Amino acid sequence: MATIAVHALKGGVGKTTIAVNLAWASATLSSRRTLLWDLDPQAAATWLLGDAGGEQARAIFAREAVPKPRATIWDRLSVIGADASLHGLDRLFHEADAKKRLLKLIARSGDFDRVILDCPPGLGEVADQAIRAADLIVIPVIPSPLSERAFDAVIERVGGRTPLLPVFSMVDRRRKLHAEALARHPEWPIVPMSSTMEAMALHRAPVGTFAKRTAPAHALASLWREIEQRLTA
Numbered sequence: 001m002a003t004i005a006v007h008a009l010k011g012g013v014g015k016t017t018i019a020v021n022l023a024w025a026s027a028t029l030s031s032r033r034t035l036l037w038d039l040d041p042q043a044a045a046t047w048l049l050g051d052a053g054g055e056q057a058r059a060i061f062a063r064e065a066v067p068k069p070r071a072t073i074w075d076r077l078s079v080i081g082a083d084a085s086l087h088g089l090d091r092l093f094h095e096a097d098a099k100k101r102l103l104k105l106i107a108r109s110g111d112f113d114r115v116i117l118d119c120p121p122g123l124g125e126v127a128d129q130a131i132r133a134a135d136l137i138v139i140p141v142i143p144s145p146l147s148e149r150a151f152d153a154v155i156e157r158v159g160g161r162t163p164l165l166p167v168f169s170m171v172d173r174r175r176k177l178h179a180e181a182l183a184r185h186p187e188w189p190i191v192p193m194s195s196t197m198e199a200m201a202l203h204r205a206p207v208g209t210f211a212k213r214t215a216p217a218h219a220l221a222s223l224w225r226e227i228e229q230r231l232t233a
Helices: 015-028 044-048 058-062 084-096 101-107 125-133 145-158 176-184 215-232
Strands: 002-006 034-038 077-080 114-118 136-141 164-171 190-192
Touching: 002 015, 002 125, 002 215, 015 034, 015 044, 015 077, 015 114, 015 136, 015 164, 015 215, 034 044, 058 084, 058 101, 084 125, 101 125, 125 145, 136 145, 136 215, 145 164, 145 176, 164 176, 164 215, 190 215
Parallel strands: 002 114, 002 136, 034 077, 034 114, 136 164, 164 190
Antiparallel strands: none
């Protein structure tokens, strides 16, 4: 089992769409038994994968209950859903002084090859738990100085404990600011801005299921291949 955390300092940078598409790519393109664990109380990943959400998702962590992943309509892809109860998860972890609880629960979640964590935005205890649990952290970065500054804050928080993979997200090469950022980091993977990504909310499905010949689908598949290479190196 390998765990990939998808994390961002702030919302609105494409974090959840990337997490959902990576989970689908893992299950479909690599034929991996894959779990997407939604840790974001907004529960967007849960909704996009057609799940109704967790039944008091916080209770899994409070009681250290055995997680019960639910199968999706896609082969080899399961989900542990989120709901609004996760708003108190940072406090729960802090009060319980259980710094590796998420890591332990992942190990008890089932027989999976890959676990994708859709983390809530910010740098709290949930983020720290994900950092401890992950073998790789994928960080979407919008091509702008402010977003790159936020990425630097994540680097400082991680402190070299876990490998990082920054990904330029929502890229529009016609914008000068975006082009300059891409020139500064030509080695970072790129996921383009596209109405196709927005259409995920209409289809409630990963891009590769309804627009597999588009630029975003190719970019996300390429990103997944790079992740697999890093995990198996």
